[in-house]
Structures are given as structure tokens and as C-alpha cells.
Amino acid sequence: MDHPQPAPTRGRIVQVASRLFAEHGYHGTSMRDIAAAAGIRPASLYNHFPGKEDILLAVGHRYFATMWPALRAASEHPGGPLDRLLALISAATEVGRNHRYEHQALVGEMRLIRRTPALAPLVESGLACIALWHETIAVGQRDGVLRDDVVPAAATWLIFTAITGLVDQGHRSDVLGDPAVRTVSALCAVLVDGLRHPNTRTGTPALVGA
Amino acid sequence: MDHPQPAPTRGRIVQVASRLFAEHGYHGTSMRDIAAAAGIRPASLYNHFPGKEDILLAVGHRYFATMWPALRAASEHPGGPLDRLLALISAATEVGRNHRYEHQALVGEMRLIRRTPALAPLVESGLACIALWHETIAVGQRDGVLRDDVVPAAATWLIFTAITGLVDQGHRSDVLGDPAVRTVSALCAVLVDGLRHPNTRTGTPALVGA
DNA sequence: GTCTATAGGTAGATAGAC
DNA sequence: GTCTATCTACCTATAGAC
Numbered sequence: 001m002d003h004p005q006p007a008p009t010r011g012r013i014v015q016v017a018s019r020l021f022a023e024h025g026y027h028g029t030s031m032r033d034i035a036a037a038a039g040i041r042p043a044s045l046y047n048h049f050p051g052k053e054d055i056l057l058a059v060g061h062r063y064f065a066t067m068w069p070a071l072r073a074a075s076e077h078p079g080g081p082l083d084r085l086l087a088l089i090s091a092a093t094e095v096g097r098n099h100r101y102e103h104q105a106l107v108g109e110m111r112l113i114r115r116t117p118a119l120a121p122l123v124e125s126g127l128a129c130i131a132l133w134h135e136t137i138a139v140g141q142r143d144g145v146l147r148d149d150v151v152p153a154a155a156t157w158l159i160f161t162a163i164t165g166l167v168d169q170g171h172r173s174d175v176l177g178d179p180a181v182r183t184v185s186a187l188c189a190v191l192v193d194g195l196r197h198p199n200t201r202t203g204t205p206a207l208v209g210a
Numbered sequence: 211m212d213h214p215q216p217a218p219t220r221g222r223i224v225q226v227a228s229r230l231f232a233e234h235g236y237h238g239t240s241m242r243d244i245a246a247a248a249g250i251r252p253a254s255l256y257n258h259f260p261g262k263e264d265i266l267l268a269v270g271h272r273y274f275a276t277m278w279p280a281l282r283a284a285s286e287h288p289g290g291p292l293d294r295l296l297a298l299i300s301a302a303t304e305v306g307r308n309h310r311y312e313h314q315a316l317v318g319e320m321r322l323i324r325r326t327p328a329l330a331p332l333v334e335s336g337l338a339c340i341a342l343w344h345e346t347i348a349v350g351q352r353d354g355v356l357r358d359d360v361v362p363a364a365a366t367w368l369i370f371t372a373i374t375g376l377v378d379q380g381h382r383s384d385v386l387g388d389p390a391v392r393t394v395s396a397l398c399a400v401l402v403d404g405l406r407h408p409n410t411r412t413g414t415p416a417l418v419g420a
Numbered sequence: 421g422t423c424t425a426t427a428g429g430t431a432g433a434t435a436g437a438c
Numbered sequence: 439g440t441c442t443a444t445c446t447a448c449c450t451a452t453a454g455a456c
Contacts, residue, residue, distance in 0.1 A: 009421080023321060027237035031450060044422050046451070108318070111233060150396045157379070158400065161371040169367070186360045190368065194404025219439080241432060253434080254440050262432065423456075431448065438441075 010048045013038045014058045021105035026056060026112055053118050056109065060122035063102035067095045068129060075132040081140035082196075086188055088136060089159060093184050096167040103167050130156060137195075147197045155195055162187055220258045223248045224268045231315035236266060236322055263328050266319065270332035273312035277305045278339060285342040291350035292406075296398055298346060299369060303394050306377040313377050340366060347405075357407045365405055372397055 016037035020029040031052055035042040049055050070091040077087035096103045106113070106122070113119045133156040140146035146155075166183060226247035230239040241262055245252040259265050280301040287297035306313045316323070316332070323329045343366040350356035356365075376397060 007421085025235055025237055025322075027235055028322070030448080032448085040421095041423060042450085043424080043452080047421055052450070112235075112238070147400070150400055154375075154379070154393065154396065155400075157375045158372055158397075161375055162368055165364075165367045165371055169364070183364065186364065187368075190357070190360055190365075190404040191400075192404075193408070194400040194402075198403070217439085240430080242430085250439095251441060252432090253442080256433070257439055421456105423454100425453085425455100427450105427452075429449075429451105432446095434445075435443085436441100437443105438439105 007048065009038070009040065009044075010058075013045060013048055013055065014062055017055045018059045018062075018099075018101035018105050021056065021059060022101040022103075022108065026052075026105075026109045053116060056105070056113075057119055057122065059102050059105055060113070060119070060125065063099050063106055064122070064125040064129070066099060067092070068125060070095045071129050071132050075136055080145065081136055081143055082145050082192065084136045085140060085146075085195075086192060088133060089163070089188055089191070090184065092160070093163050093166055093187070096163050097170050100167055100171060103164065107164050133159070144197055145200050146195050150195065159191055162191060217258065219248070219250065219254075220268075223255060223258055223265065224272055225311075227265045228269045228272075228309075228311035228315050231266065231269060232311040232313075232318065236262075236315075236319050263326060266315070266323075267329055267332065269312050269315055270323070270329070270335065273309050273316060274332070274335040274339070276309060277302070278335060280305045281339050281342050285346055290355065291346055291353055292355050292402065294346045295350060295356075295405075296402060298343060299373070299398055299401070300394065302370075303373050303376055303397070306373050307380050310377050310381060313374065317374050343369070354407055355410050356405050360405065368405075369401055372401060 013034060017029070017034050020033055020037060024033075031045055032042050034055065035045055038045075045055075049058065071088060074087035074091040075084055077084045106126075113122050130153075134152040137146060137152040137155050141148040141152070150158075166187060169183070223244065227239070227244050230243055230247060234243075241255055242252050244265065245255055248255075255265075259268065281298060284297035284301040285294055287294045316336075323332050340363075344362040347356060347362040347365050351358040351362070376393060379393070
């Protein structure tokens with residue numbers, strides 16, 4: 001291996017930066033804040049990252065390193081496009097919950113990411129994920145099981161923001177001891193029912209996966 | 211009248227600040243940026259606002275001054291809870307589109323707003339609006355026309371973020387000359403269909419309002 | 421790889437002339 | 439009400455000892 005052991009400090013920096021970016025935003029978080037949360041001096045951050053932007057880039061890399069394979073696997077789920085769509089929702093929700101701060105940080109800084117050339121890799125990764133959703137939905141529309149008066153991009157956006165809300169809310173639910181699985185089930189029911197073609201409705205679909 | 215004519219400069223400041231906050235975030239926008247966009251010197255901002263927070267507060271006030279009466283009227287729409295829900299979606303979408311930057315700025319700075327005591331009035335206004343959604347949805351569930359396995363808060367969040375996406379996307383659609391009304395219709399169809407009680411479905415509901 | 425010290429720039433906000 | 443000039447504090451980033 002060329003990377004025998006990544007320095008634990010670097011990982012800790014990315015971890016605390018994710019949380020701070022999620023809670024206070026990129027511009028609302030200073031290198032001093034990150035250093036203090038990581039238990040080192042501000043100057044030491046520059047032994048691990050060339051600059052602040054590169055920390056956000058690392059946050060995104062860590063996120064997509066988990067999200068991309070999960071979505072990829074879900075998009076190849078056996079069954080019809082409806083099964084694959086449910087698998088995608090389950091996978092994205094689970095990864096989003098397990099990487100809550102990274103998810104929130106990236107969603108909250110979407111405009112900044114699109115605007116900053118150095119963060120272009122994150123845009124690429126995001127587009128690759130979105131393509132999986134689009135294709136699954138498009139196939140569902142072609143097969144007649146999904147309504148075709150909603151463009152795949154709009155359906156994807158609707159699902160994605162719903163998951164973002166779940167990720168957010170999930171934190172509070174976890175604190176209150178409420179198993180969030182029921183919420184995922186409800187989300188799937190509402191969205192997939194709503195997106196289904198009116199002629200093919202048979203009732204509330206069962207929960208798939210997590 | 212105690213306020214015979216609000217200085218046009220103050221309104222211009224709020225207007226450009228809305229756009230800057232929406233595009234770059236609160237912390238990503240400096241008083242210098244706002245002053246430059248408003249065509250004045252930074253120091254002159256302080257003749258209209260005590261500080262930066264108060265500009266964000268004014269952005270929120272302007273937003274809710276339109277949103278609150280619109281939702282209020284929609285929630286008293288004649289007909290059943292389903293009609294009122296469609297009226298709420300139409301009203302919120304229209305106001306959100308007409309106050310795009312204010313909407314995006316407030317949504318993007320939700321955490322900051324909740325955290326900052328000086329911005330508490332915005333939290334109160336937001337809660338008042340949310341209460342209208344909750345009540346309408348709760349009545350719909352009691353009447354059996356809306357599925358009751360989704361708590362009103364989750365349904366409200368789902369609708370709200372969908373509208374936020376529409377407000378965002380609406381800008382691009384407008385630029386491309388695509389009438390966004392069709393999108394609102396599709397949004398209503400998907401969400402209301404999905405939220406409907408499975409036993410009461412009769413097909414895609416018609417577009418209401420705008 | 422972490423530290424102290426600090427550079428160079430920008431932030432929000434103020435003083436006071438006009 | 440707008441301006442010029444400026445204050446103080448904080449920002450990202452660097453230099454160089456250990």
C-alpha cells in the first residue's frame with residue numbers, strides 16, 4: 001500500500017470540520033474554530049491541508065466515498081424500476097444518516113461548491129450520483145410505472161430534499177429515542193405513491209431495505 | 211401616518227442584501243459587498259441599520275409581510291382540507307417565487323436565525339406560518355382524506371422543501387422561457403397524491419390557483 | 421508534525437466633517 | 439444622509455524553531 005496508515009489527526013480534522021461546516025456554514029467556521037475542535041493549533045492544520053477549501057473538499061470526498069458505492073449497488077438492485085427506486089431511497093437515507101454532518105455541510109454549501117473551481121471534483125461526484133437517480137426514474141417512466149408529467153430531475157430533487165429533511169430530523173428523533181425507520185417507511189410511501197402512475201396504484205408500498 | 215415615506219435607500223439595501231445573502235450566505239456577504247451593490251459607502255449602511263444582523267432581520271420582515279397574509283387567506287379557503295392544502299401550496303409557491311432571494315436567504319440561514327436571539331422575531335413568524343400548515347393537514351387526517359401515518363410536521367417539511375426547490379429551479383425555468391406553472395401543477399399532483407389517503411384516491415387532482 | 425510568532429488582508433463598526 | 443478616515447478584532451496563511 002502506498003498509504004499504509006493515514007494520520008489519525010487528518011481524519012479528526014475532517015470529522016470536526018464536517019460538524020462545524022454543517023452547523024455554522026463554511027464562511028461561519030474559521031480555521032481557528034476547526035483547530036480548537038480538533039485539539040491542535042491553527043497553524044498545524046496546514047501540515048494536513050494546503051488551505052481551508054481543501055478541508056471542505058476532503059469532507060466531500062469522504063461523503064461520496066460511501067454514498068457513491070451505496071447508490072451504485074442500489075441502482076443495480078434486482079427487480080423493476082420501482083424496486084430500484086425504493087432501494088435508492090433506502091441507501092441514500094442510510095448513508096445520509098450515517099454521515100449526517102457531511103451531508104448537511106455539502107447541501108448547505110452547494111452554491112459555493114458549484115462556484116469554486118477547486119471544488120469541481122465534488123460537483124462531478126454529485127452529478128454521477130444524480131445520473132443514477134435520473135436513469136432509474138426515466139426507466140420507470142418508460143415502463144409506465146412512474147408518472148411521466150414530472151421530469152426525472154424534479155423527482156430526484158424532491159426525493160433528495162426529503163432525505164435531507166430526514167437526515168436533519170433524524171438527529172432529533174434519535175435523541176428522543178424514536179426509531180427513525182418508521183419515518184423512512186412513511187417517506188417512501190408518500191413519495192413513491194405520489195410519483196407512481198395513477199393507473200398502477202395498488203396501495204401503500206411496503207418498506208424496502210433499512 | 212407615522213411613516214409617511216420609507217427612505218428608498220433602505221429598501222434598496224434590503225433588496226440587494228436579500229440577493230447577496232441568498233447567493234453567498236450571510237457570513238459570505240460583507241457589509242462592503244452590500245454597500246457596493248446598493249451604490250453607497252459601507253459607513254452609510256449604519257444610517258439605516260444598527261448592524262448587519264438587522265439587515266437580515268429586515269429581509270425576513272419583508273418576506274413574512276407578504277407570506278403570512280397569503281397563507282392566512284389560503285388556510286381560510288372555502289372547501290375541504292384538501293382544497294385548503296392546495297390553496298396553501300399555490301400561495302406559498304407564488305409568494306416564494308415573487309420573493310425568491312428572501313426565501314432562499316431565510317432558508318439558507320435557518321440555523322443562524324434559530325441561534326441568534328436578535329432574530330427571534332423571524333422564528334416566531336415562521337412558527338406562525340408552520341402552524342397554519344399543521345392545522346390544515348391535521349384536519350385533513352381527521353377527516354380521512356389525508357394519510358395519517360405521516361405526522362403533520364413531516365408533511366409540512368416535505369411540501370416546504372419541495373417549494374424551495376421550485377423557487378430555486380423557477381429562476382432557471384424563467385430564464386429559459388419555460389412557464390413554471392406546469393411545474394407547480396406537477397408538484398401539487400405528486401405531493402397531494404402521495405399524501406392522500408389510499409382509500410380516497412380518484413386520480414391526479416387539478417391545479418388550484420396560480 | 422506541532423508549536424510560537426506574525427505577516428498581510430479584511431471583517432464589522434465608529435468618529436466627525438459636510 | 440452620505441462621505442472620508444480610521445479603529446479594533448479577526449481572518450487565512452506563512453516562517454522558522456523544536
